[in-house]
Each structure stands twice: as C-alpha cells, then as structure tokens.
Amino acid sequence: MEVESAKRLLGNATTSLAAANRALTALASPETRDRPSSAALLARAFHRKAAALGALGDSVEAVRVYRSGLAACGGAAPALAAALRLTLENLPASWHAAYWCGRIEAGQGPAPFSSRDGRRLAGIPPDARLAPGELRAALERVLATRRDVADEAADLLCQTWSRGRKQPGRAELSYLRGAAYLEAGDAGQALRDARCAIVFGPRAGPAAEERTPEADAGDAGEEGWGAASPWLTAARSSLWPAALGLLGAAYEATGDNVRALLLACLAAEGAGGHEREGSDEGAGGACPEVPAVVGSSAKGAVCGGPEEGQDGGGLESGQQEESVHEAARRRLLRRVPEECVAAVRARGSAGLLALLSAAHTQAKPEVLRRRPKYYYYYEWMKKRILEQARPLGSRRGEGSRYPALPEPVMDKLLTLDANELDLVLQYPQATRQMVDNLLGVLETRGSAALETYRVPLLSWEEVKALKGPGTVGLALGSSADAPPTPPKLHGRAAAQPLAVEAGEGGAALASEMPGDEWSPPAVGTGAPFFEELD
Known part of the structure; x- marks a missing residue:
C-alpha cells in the first residue's frame, strides 16, 4: 500500500512525501474509511508526510500536518503527539514567541459583552x-534563555492540540504572559498572572486540600498566611510546579524572599512527588514506525498537560524543573531568617507554613x-482552677506545686456544669478536694474510667461548713467572704433576707415590706386628696 511505499522511500524525502x-x-475514500485498521493507517500516513516535510527542512509545515493528523484521528494517536513534541523542539524561539504573542493578544482583547474584561485573560x-x-x-x-519555560511552552502547545482544542486555555495563556511580564520587569503583573495560572491550572482533589492543625492556627485574606488565604489554598493543592515556580520568582522579584521560599519548596516537592502517567507502549501502539521512546519530553506531551492533572512536562522537563526549583530553594535559604531555614530543613513546606501561620496569628489582635x-x-476556668488547685492538699503533700494539671483531669473539670464549677471554685478547699479526688481516680483506674466517673458535687451541708458556722441562707452569686446586699423595692430595703450570718456585729438584715393595702389621707387634715378645680 502507499503507506508501506512511503516507509520504504523514507530515504528520499520528496518521493516519500x-x-x-x-x-x-x-x-479518505469511503470504502477504506470504515475499516478497523484505517485509524492506525491514517496516523502512519500523517506521520510519514510530516517526517518527509521535516527532512526537507519545513518544520512549520510538519507541525501543521501533525496537528491535522491529531484532529483527524480524534486524539487517539498518542504517537503523533509524541512526534509533534519532538518537532516543536526544532522550531526557533521566535516562532513560539510569535504564536503565543498572537494568542495572548487575542485573549486579552475586549470581550463581546463587556469591554472591560478580556476574552480569556484579565x-x-x-x-x-x-x-x-x-x-x-x-x-x-x-524562551531563548530559560530552557524550563521553553519546554513548558512546547508541552502546553502539544497538549492543547492533542486534545483537539484550537486555542490554549486561560491557565496556559496566563503562565506565558506572566513569564513575559516578569522578563520585562513588571513583577506585579507577573504575580497576578501566576496566581491565575495556579487557580485555573491542575489542582489536586479534596483530599489534598485538607486543612492541617498548623494551618488552622491562622486565618487571613489574600495576602495572609492562614489556611483561608485563597492563593495559598490553591498553591498547596496545585499540581503544576512550573506555575508555582513562576509565582515564587515573581515574589522574589518583589523582595518577598520568605513567600518565594515557600513556593519554591512546594514546587520542588510537587515536581519530584507526582508521577507522570502513560507508558512507552502507548506511544508506539498506533504507529509502530515511531520509536517507542521518542524522547522524554515527548512522553510528557503524550501524558497530557495541566488540564489532565499533570504538570505539563515530560521526564526530562520534570527533572529540569526539579533542578530549577531546588536551585531556587537553596538560593532563597541564604536570604531568609534562621527560624525559617530550620523549619524548612525539619519539615519542608509544611514546617515553614506552620511557622508563618503561627506568626501571622500572633500579630493579629485578639478580636480578629x-x-x-x-x-x-475554658481559658478563664482553667486559670481559676490552677489558681485554686496549686497547693494540692494532703495527698501530694502540703505546699506541693504543679505547673499544670493532667489533661484528663482538666477536661473532666471543664465538663462540669458551669454553675456547679463556679460554686466549687469559690472555695479553695473544695477545689483542692475535688482535684485530689480526680487525680486519685486517674492514678488508680486510668483515663478511660475518669471519663465516665460521676463527680460528687457539693451538698448544702458542705457549703455551710465551708462558709461558716452561722450560715442560714446562700444568695445566688453571692461572695464567699461578704454578706450579700439585699435588694431595694420602692427605695426601701426588702424584708426578705437572702443570707443571715450571726457573729461579731452580725445584726440581722431585715426590714418590713410596705403594706399591701394603701389608703388616702383623712379628709380635713390640711392635705386634700384632690385639688379643687375652678
């Protein structure tokens, strides 16, 4: 067949074409279009035509042929994507720059329904x-000076065409525009574009976005360090190391080395921690003439780019990204405070994030x-318990002091009814007795038994014994040292005593209530009840 003839004539590029x-x-004829092997033969034919064009030195036309082949095969020819990725490396940086510049200009043009917004870009x-x-x-x-950015641009372009899309998406355009503006010296615009690329790029599922206890210590806005920070949440779940590296480089250009170090750590961990899918067998299945291992970068193109949850690069690109991010991390470690260096060396990005989140929380006012x-x-009650239970009584020896109570004992005290706990804390002796009781249960039975232990509360007789020998009543909320002040009705003291204590100078606090019945003054006493009207 003609495909085999093109294979035999591959040495002669013109004849092969x-x-x-x-x-x-x-x-393309109807009788051969429906054959089971037509898809594989079609991919071979497009590959032979593009290879012949490449041999003739027309790499641009070869790229167009590969793109047409991917569109004709419906994305079911991974070998064509691999060969396209190899051909893109033969194109000069000027061609890639012209292509991406055209797409960016079209993407940031006025939208049809809102001239203030762009079509694809802000x-x-x-x-x-x-x-x-x-x-x-x-x-x-x-693209000419940064090999990692050039590889990423080629991978994104190959991924876009291999999936049947005519134009790159918002994430890809934001990444390339941010790299261009960072090269031009506009770090602020590069920050905005890099954030957009991370948010709209590949991100992990909900499992990777779980909040950690360290991150829950803080809450912040867009520029904060807390777990609720939108850009930080997106960065922690991003699977695109190149976009993380771009955002870190933009922060480094603005002088924020600590934030740049955090992103460099996330990028380095992401570049080395995510495996690319795909196999060499898949690359050679549809087109056996294409070498099974056509290149590590081409394998990245077969695996898909950012929209498939990948980082958009192949093995060589991934290794290069990892080395770039590792170099950035080593460089930034020399520019940050020592506590940040220790946190990164101990736990990586998680340690640095915990340190920065705690510092951010401490800097905020308590109301926020x-x-x-x-x-x-709970904090108030803990303080009162520790103040009252500091000398723990006879079980621990008089005058013995503890910096803090065991956590199960403190939790058990805090689970008591608020009124009952407040009543106990009014008397240091009762507090120490209850603490000694709970400590004994913890030592003899364990924490599991302490959780179900029923704490004996103060009885009325115990309260009278603690308050004094003359106590005959207890006012709700009254102090332990002073008798309560009776309420006043109609400007006079009430007759009902809430607490009566006998002792030195302890006169009974009693007064009569005003009479229930009221009668007007007698007539003729000089105090008329009503004024006469003229």
Whole structure:
C-alpha cells in the first residue's frame, strides 16, 4: 500500500512525501474509511508526510500536518503527539514567541459583552500594557534563555492540540504572559498572572486540600498566611510546579524572599512527588514506525498537560524543573531568617507554613483571631482552677506545686456544669478536694474510667461548713467572704433576707415590706386628696 511505499522511500524525502500524499488520498475514500485498521493507517500516513516535510527542512509545515493528523484521528494517536513534541523542539524561539504573542493578544482583547474584561485573560490598563512588539520580544528572550519555560511552552502547545482544542486555555495563556511580564520587569503583573495560572491550572482533589492543625492556627485574606488565604489554598493543592515556580520568582522579584521560599519548596516537592502517567507502549501502539521512546519530553506531551492533572512536562522537563526549583530553594535559604531555614530543613513546606501561620496569628489582635466555641470560658476556668488547685492538699503533700494539671483531669473539670464549677471554685478547699479526688481516680483506674466517673458535687451541708458556722441562707452569686446586699423595692430595703450570718456585729438584715393595702389621707387634715378645680 502507499503507506508501506512511503516507509520504504523514507530515504528520499520528496518521493516519500508524494507517497504519503497518495496514501492520505486513498484513506479518505469511503470504502477504506470504515475499516478497523484505517485509524492506525491514517496516523502512519500523517506521520510519514510530516517526517518527509521535516527532512526537507519545513518544520512549520510538519507541525501543521501533525496537528491535522491529531484532529483527524480524534486524539487517539498518542504517537503523533509524541512526534509533534519532538518537532516543536526544532522550531526557533521566535516562532513560539510569535504564536503565543498572537494568542495572548487575542485573549486579552475586549470581550463581546463587556469591554472591560478580556476574552480569556484579565485586561491590563493601557498605561501598563506591553505593546505587541514588546510582548513578543520579551517572550522570545525568556524562551531563548530559560530552557524550563521553553519546554513548558512546547508541552502546553502539544497538549492543547492533542486534545483537539484550537486555542490554549486561560491557565496556559496566563503562565506565558506572566513569564513575559516578569522578563520585562513588571513583577506585579507577573504575580497576578501566576496566581491565575495556579487557580485555573491542575489542582489536586479534596483530599489534598485538607486543612492541617498548623494551618488552622491562622486565618487571613489574600495576602495572609492562614489556611483561608485563597492563593495559598490553591498553591498547596496545585499540581503544576512550573506555575508555582513562576509565582515564587515573581515574589522574589518583589523582595518577598520568605513567600518565594515557600513556593519554591512546594514546587520542588510537587515536581519530584507526582508521577507522570502513560507508558512507552502507548506511544508506539498506533504507529509502530515511531520509536517507542521518542524522547522524554515527548512522553510528557503524550501524558497530557495541566488540564489532565499533570504538570505539563515530560521526564526530562520534570527533572529540569526539579533542578530549577531546588536551585531556587537553596538560593532563597541564604536570604531568609534562621527560624525559617530550620523549619524548612525539619519539615519542608509544611514546617515553614506552620511557622508563618503561627506568626501571622500572633500579630493579629485578639478580636480578629479565630477561636473555637467556648474558648474564652475554658481559658478563664482553667486559670481559676490552677489558681485554686496549686497547693494540692494532703495527698501530694502540703505546699506541693504543679505547673499544670493532667489533661484528663482538666477536661473532666471543664465538663462540669458551669454553675456547679463556679460554686466549687469559690472555695479553695473544695477545689483542692475535688482535684485530689480526680487525680486519685486517674492514678488508680486510668483515663478511660475518669471519663465516665460521676463527680460528687457539693451538698448544702458542705457549703455551710465551708462558709461558716452561722450560715442560714446562700444568695445566688453571692461572695464567699461578704454578706450579700439585699435588694431595694420602692427605695426601701426588702424584708426578705437572702443570707443571715450571726457573729461579731452580725445584726440581722431585715426590714418590713410596705403594706399591701394603701389608703388616702383623712379628709380635713390640711392635705386634700384632690385639688379643687375652678
């Protein structure tokens, strides 16, 4: 068949190109289109045509043929994607810069229903926007000098076409525009584009976004360190190390080395911790003539880019990214405080995030800190318990002191009814007796038995014994040292005594209530009840 003829004539590029064209024409006929092997033969024919064009030095046309082949095969030819990725490496940086510049200009153009917004990208004010020529020059410089950015751009382009999409998405355009503006010296715009790329790029599922206790210590806005920070939440769950590296480089350009170090750690851990899917067998299944291992970067193109949950690069690109991020992390470790260096060396990005989150929480006023339910009540009661139970009584020896009670004992005390606990804490002796009782249960039976232990509460007789020998009543909320003040009704003291103590100078607090019946003054006493009306 014509495909085999093109394979035999591969040494002669012109003849091979003609044979491949005849094969494509034959495969387009209705009688051969429905054959089971037509898809594999079609992929071979497109590959032979593109290979012949590449041998003739027309790499741009070869890329167009590969793109047409991917569209004709419906994305079911991973070998064509691998070969396309290899061909993209032969194109100069100027071609890639021109392509991405055109897509970026189209993406940031006015939207049809809102001229303030772009079609795919957020708009940039005219005074801060780069002209098309300046944008293209910046892209060409960064693609020519940064091998990791060039590989990422080629991977993103191959991934876009292999999935049947005509244009790159918002995440890809934001990444390349941010790299261009960072090269041009506009770190602020690079920050915004890198954040957009991370948010709209590949991210892990809910399991990877679980909040950690260290991160729950803080809560912040966009620029904060807490777990609720939108950019930080997206960065922690991002599976795109290149975008994390771009955001870290933008922060480094603004002088924020600590935040740049955190992103460099996340990028280095992500580049080394996520395995690429795909296999060499898949690369050679549809087109056996293409070598099974056509290149590590091409394998990344077969595996898919950011929208598939991958980082968009192949093995070589991933290793290069890891080395770039590791170099950035080593460089930034020399520019941050010692406590940040110790946290990174101990626990990596998690340790640094915990340190920064705690520092951010400490810097906030108490009214803005996130606290659990009943936090202030528990803290107040803990303070009162420790003050009352510091000398723990005869079981521990008089005068013995403990810096804190065991946690099960403190939890048991805090689970008591608030009124009962407040009554006990009014008397240091009762507090010490209850603490000694709970400590004995903890030592003899264990913490499990302490949880179900029923704490004996104070009886009325115990309260009278603690308060004094003359106590005949107890006012609700009254002090342990002073008698309560009786309420006043109609400006006079009430007759009902709430607490009566006999002792030195302890006169009974009693007064009569005003009479229930009231009668007007007698007539003729000089105090008329009603004024006469004229």
